[in-house]
Amino acid sequence: IHWRASAKLDRLMVKSYESQLSASQWLRLEAMRGLPMADRLGGLVYLIEAASQRGDAFGLDLNGQQLPVASGPGQEREALKRLALFDWPGL
Secondary structure (H helix, E strand, O other): OOHHHHHHHOOOOOOOOOOOOOOEEEEEHHHHOOOOHHHHHHHHHHHHHHHHHHOOEEEEEEOOEEEEEEOOHHHHHHHHHHHHHOOOOOO
């Protein structure tokens, strides 16, 4: 449940993330502009985990800080580490 939107609209709102990865794709923070930073972070975590579970190769682009396209558990760990260390404005 997206609590902030629910409070603003005075009705329950649900946020959902859909995985739209192909066999090899870049996950870009910029592609999620317009969403609150917390939702961007949550969306990227979801997409990283979904790609890893399927064995898809992916790269991560955090405003120019890039993790090259690769696959496997090491790629998932490194991507999540970079998300954790990224300077998230507003968080």
